[in-house]
Amino acid sequence: DAGVTQSPTHLIKTRGQQVTLRCSPKSGHDTVSWYQQALGQGPQFIFQYYEEEERQRGNFPDRFSGHQFPNYSSELNVNALLLGDSALYLCASSFGGGTAYNEQFFGPGTRLTVL
Amino acid sequence: GNSVTQMEGPVTLSEEAFLTINCTYTATGYPSLFWYVQYPGEGLQLLLKATKADDKGSNKGFEATYRKETTSFHLEKGSVQVSDSAVYFCALSAPTAGKSTFGDGTTLTVKP
Numbered sequence: 527d528a529g530v531t532q533s534p535t536h537l538i539k540t541r542g543q544q545v546t547l548r549c550s551p552k553s554g555h556d557t558v559s560w561y562q563q564a565l566g567q568g569p570q571f572i573f574q575y576y577e578e579e580e581r582q583r584g585n586f587p588d589r590f591s592g593h594q595f596p597n598y599s600s601e602l603n604v605n606a607l608l609l610g611d612s613a614l615y616l617c618a619s620s621f622g623g624g625t626a627y628n629e630q631f632f633g634p635g636t637r638l639t640v641l
Numbered sequence: 642g643n644s645v646t647q648m649e650g651p652v653t654l655s656e657e658a659f660l661t662i663n664c665t666y667t668a669t670g671y672p673s674l675f676w677y678v679q680y681p682g683e684g685l686q687l688l689l690k691a692t693k694a695d696d697k698g699s700n701k702g703f704e705a706t707y708r709k710e711t712t713s714f715h716l717e718k719g720s721v722q723v724s725d726s727a728v729y730f731c732a733l734s735a736p737t738a739g740k741s742t743f744g745d746g747t748t749l750t751v752k753p
Binding site for chain 2: 560
């Protein structure tokens with residue numbers, strides 16, 4: 527079992543550009559959540575996908591969007607990048623939507639640097 | 642809204658010392674509580690969890706008890722090792738929210 531995988535590992539972009547990050551959930555999982563972790567801070571919830579729909583969303587602007595595919599993998603898209611978008615982006619997978627009782631498994635993250 | 646407050650770090654201990662990392666929370670209803678650990682360059686790993694009041698989560702010598710009366714979930718270990726050096730995050734997940742809320746993390750360094 528490969529666990530949760532994310533690509534790419536690192537990414538460098540300039541302000542105004544657009545970026546797409548990818549996540550494959552752990553085998554058997556159908557729910558994907560995305561988090562932004564700024565340096566020295568805890569992860570902040572961006573949104574969650576279950577059954578190919580966005581089910582929950584945190585306090586992030588519409589520049590942040592996502593998608594879930596029929597095979598449960600997911601993409602996070604960020605448009606019009608700002609310097610403040612520089613962070614580690616974490617993907618977490620679980621089963622059955624929600625995370626209160628179903629353990630989340632985290633991927634290693636994608637380190638995004640915006641210059 | 643929901644929030645998690647962790648004791649400010651960093652924390653530096655000698656090997657075999659006793660560890661306590663404080664965590665308090667604010668939430669509506671009855672959330673589940675978690676401790677995650679993050680090693681350098683890696684994602685988060687679930688360390689332990691508790692889903693109802695008075696539950697004790699435990700794993701790898703770490704323990705935490707869900708205290709609803711004090712809204713706390715303090716992490717403890719009786720004897721830390723150098724390999725325990727990492728960043729520890731307290732988190733909660735409310736059954737109706739479908740997401741997790743994290744504290745800012747506490748960096749633990751254990752010296753030989």
